[in-house]
Amino acid sequence: MGSMVVKILGTGCANCVRLEQNAREALTRGAISAEVVKVTDVPEIMEYGILRTPGLVVNEKVLVSGRVPDTDEVLRLFMNELAAQA
Amino acid sequence: MLTWIADLVTYRLLHLNPDTHLAAALHFFVYDTLKVLLMLAVIIYAVSLIRSFFPPERAKRLLSGRRQFLGHVLAALLGIVTPFCSCSAVPLFIGFVESGVPLGVTFSFLISSPMVNEVALVMLWGLFGWRIALLYIATGVLVAIVGGWLIGYFKLEHLVEEYVYKIKVGAGAADEGQTWADRHRYALDYTRDILKKVWPYVVAGIAIGGFIHGYAPEDFLVRYAGRSNPLAVPLAVLIGIPLYANAAGTIPIVQALMEKGLPIGTTLAFMMAVTALSLPEMIILRRVIKLKLIGIFVGIMAVTIIAVGYLFNAVI
Numbered sequence: 555m556g557s558m559v560v561k562i563l564g565t566g567c568a569n570c571v572r573l574e575q576n577a578r579e580a581l582t583r584g585a586i587s588a589e590v591v592k593v594t595d596v597p598e599i600m601e602y603g604i605l606r607t608p609g610l611v612v613n614e615k616v617l618v619s620g621r622v623p624d625t626d627e628v629l630r631l632f633m634n635e636l637a638a639q640a
Numbered sequence: 641m642l643t644w645i646a647d648l649v650t651y652r653l654l655h656l657n658p659d660t661h662l663a664a665a666l667h668f669f670v671y672d673t674l675k676v677l678l679m680l681a682v683i684i685y686a687v688s689l690i691r692s693f694f695p696p697e698r699a700k701r702l703l704s705g706r707r708q709f710l711g712h713v714l715a716a717l718l719g720i721v722t723p724f725c726s727c728s729a730v731p732l733f734i735g736f737v738e739s740g741v742p743l744g745v746t747f748s749f750l751i752s753s754p755m756v757n758e759v760a761l762v763m764l765w766g767l768f769g770w771r772i773a774l775l776y777i778a779t780g781v782l783v784a785i786v787g788g789w790l791i792g793y794f795k796l797e798h799l800v801e802e803y804v805y806k807i808k809v810g811a812g813a814a815d816e817g818q819t820w821a822d823r824h825r826y827a828l829d830y831t832r833d834i835l836k837k838v839w840p841y842v843v844a845g846i847a848i849g850g851f852i853h854g855y856a857p858e859d860f861l862v863r864y865a866g867r868s869n870p871l872a873v874p875l876a877v878l879i880g881i882p883l884y885a886n887a888a889g890t891i892p893i894v895q896a897l898m899e900k901g902l903p904i905g906t907t908l909a910f911m912m913a914v915t916a917l918s919l920p921e922m923i924i925l926r927r928v929i930k931l932k933l934i935g936i937f938v939g940i941m942a943v944t945i946i947a948v949g950y951l952f953n954a955v956i
Contacts, residue, residue, distance in 0.1 A: 567727035596730055596927065597803065603810030605696040605735040606728040620695070620728065621826070 558588035558635065563599045563609030563619075570608040572622045577610065580629035586636065613639075642678075646671040672846045676766040677839065680759065684834050687758040688827035691723040692818060696732055698722075699749065704740040709789065711745040716784035719752030720777075723830075726754060726921045733928050737800065738809040744792020747937065750925075752784035755916040759838055763845060763891040768898070776908060779948045783912065783941070790940050791933075799933035838889075845892040848899065867903050873949035876906050877942055880913025890914045904956050909949030917941055 560577055564570025574592065581588055593599055593611075602609060606620030610628070612635045623631070646667050650656050656663035699718040703711060724732065729750065736746040756777055765773035818826075866872065890911045897907050922934050929937075 565727070565730065569727065596734070597807045599731060600734050600738075600807045601810045603735070605700065605732045606724065607731055620723070 558586065558632070558639075559591060559613055560588050560632075561591045561593050561609075561611035561614075563593045563602060563604060563611060564607040565594055565596065565599075567607065569622050573608040573610060576622065576625045576628050579625045580632055583625065584629050584632060586632055588632075642671055642674045645674060669846060672766070673843055676763065676842055676846060677835070679766055680762050680838070680842065681831055681835060683758055683762050684831045685827050687721075688723070688830040689823055691721055692823040692826050694718065694721045694723070696722050696724060696728075696735070700736055700739050700741060703736065703745055703749070705742075706745055707742045707792070709785075711742065712748040712785045712789045712792070713781075715741075715745045715748035715788060716752040716756075716781045719749045719784060720756045720781070722749075722753065724753050726918075726924060729921060729924045730927055733925070734804055734807055735809055737804060738807065742792055743797050743800065744788045744790070746788075747791045748784045748788025751787050751916055751941070752781060754918075754921070755784065755912060756780035757915075759834065760891070760911075760915070763842065767845065767891070767895060772904065775904075775952070776911075779908065779952070780912065780916075783916070783944045783948060786944050787937075787940050790944075791937065794936070796933055796936065799930045799936075801928055801930060804928050841889050841891055845895045848892050848895045866901060867953060872903075872906050873909050873953065874942075874946050876902075876910040876949065877913040877946050880910045881917045881938065881942065882919060883914045903953045905949040905952030905954070908952060909945050912945045912948070913942070916945070 560581070562570060562574045562577060564573070570592075574590070578590060580586075581590070599607070599609065602611060602616050604616060604619040608619070608622065609616055610618040610623070610631070612632065615635075617631050617635075649670050650663055650667045651658060654666070656666065658664075699715075699722045702718065703715055706714065733746060733750070736749070737743065741749075761773050761777060764776050894907055894911050897910065898904070917938055922938070925937075926934060
C-alpha cells in the first residue's frame with residue numbers, strides 16, 4: 555500500500571478546523587496511516603486552484619473545496635483514494 | 641395549522657384570556673415566529689439547491705474578460721446565487737483576478753454576495769411585505785453594479801498587492817459531478833446550519849415587533865432621524881460601517897427602527913452599511929489589496945448607499 559499525504563487547505567477559519575478534525579477522525583476510524591499537513595500560506599493554497607476554503611487534498615489531488623464533509627464522507631473519499639492506488 | 645398551534649400555546653397551555661392584550665401579543669408572536677421560521681427553512685433549502693448549480697468556478701468562467709457594463713450586472717447577480725462566505729474572500733479574489741476577471745467586476749461580485757442574501761429576503765418579506773423585500777434585493781444589486789463599475793472606471797489595478805499577480809493558480813478540482821441526492825444533502829445541511837445560527841435573531845426581531853410596539857416613545861427617533869433631518873441618511877451609514885452583523889442579525893434593529901418611525905430609505909441604508917461594509921472583511925481583503933483601495937472601496941460604497949437612502953426616502 556502506498557503512503558498517503560492528506561493536506562488541509564485553509565487560512566485558519568472555523569471550517570478548516572472542523573475539516574481537520576473530521577479528517578483525523580476518519581484516519582483513526584479507518585486505521586489508515588497518513589501524514590496530515592495543514593497549508594495556511596495563501597500562494598501555496600492557490601497552487602491547488604481552489605476558490606473556496608477549506609480544501610481537502612489527498613496525494614496532491616483536490617477532493618473537496620468550499621464545504622466540510624462529515625467524517626463518513628471523508629473516510630469514503632480516503633478509501634476510494636487507497637483503492638485507486640492499489 | 642399555525643393558528644391552531646398559536647391557539648394551543650396561548651389559550652390551552654398558558655390559559656390566557658383571549659380578550660387581554662397580552663394574549664393577543666403572545667398569539668401574534670407564536671404565529672409569526674412559526675411562520676417566518678417555516679418560510680426561512682423552505683426558502684433557504686430552495687436557494688441552496690439552486691446554489692449547488694452555481695459553484696464559484698462557474699462564476700469565474702462566466703465573468704473572465706468581461707469588462708463592459710454587462711460584466712458588472714452579471715457579477716452582481718451571480719453574487720446572489722453563488723455560495724460563498726467571507727472567509728473565502730482571499731482565494732476567490734485571487735482566483736478571479738488571475739483568470740482575467742476585471743477588478744471592478746470582481747468587486748461587484750464581492751459586494752452583492754454578503755448584502756443580498758436569502759435570510760434578509762425572507763425576514764424583510766415576512767415582517768414588512770414582499771415590496772420592501774424586492775426593493776432591498778433590487779437596490780443591493782444596484783449598489784453592487786455601481787460600486788464595482790466605479791472601481792473599474794478609476795483603473796485601480798495597481799492598488800492590488802503585487803504578489804497576487806505573481807501567484808500561479810492551479811487547475812483546481814474537476815467538477816465533482818453532484819447527484820440530486822448530493823444536492824439535497826448539501827441543501828439540508830446548509831439549511832440546518834443557517835437556521836441554527838439565525839433563529840435567535842428571528843425570534844428577537846419578531847418579539848420587538850410584537851411586544852415593544854407602543855412602549856418606547858414614538859417621536860424620539862423621528863425627531864432626530866426623521867425625514868426633516870437631511871443628515872439622517874449619512875449618519876445612519878456612518879454608524880452602520882463599523883458595526884458588523886450578517887443580514888439576519890440586523891433585522892431586529894431594523895424592525896425596531898422602522899417601528900419607531902425611521903423612514904424606509906434611512907433604514908435600508910443602515911442595513912446595507914452594516915452588511916456590506918464590515919471590518920473583518922476589510923482585514924481579510926487587506927491581504928490582497930492595498931489600504932488605499934480599501935479606503936476608496938469604503939468611500940464609494942458609503943456614497944452609493946447614501947444615494948440609495950435618499951432615493952427611497954424621496955420616492956416612498
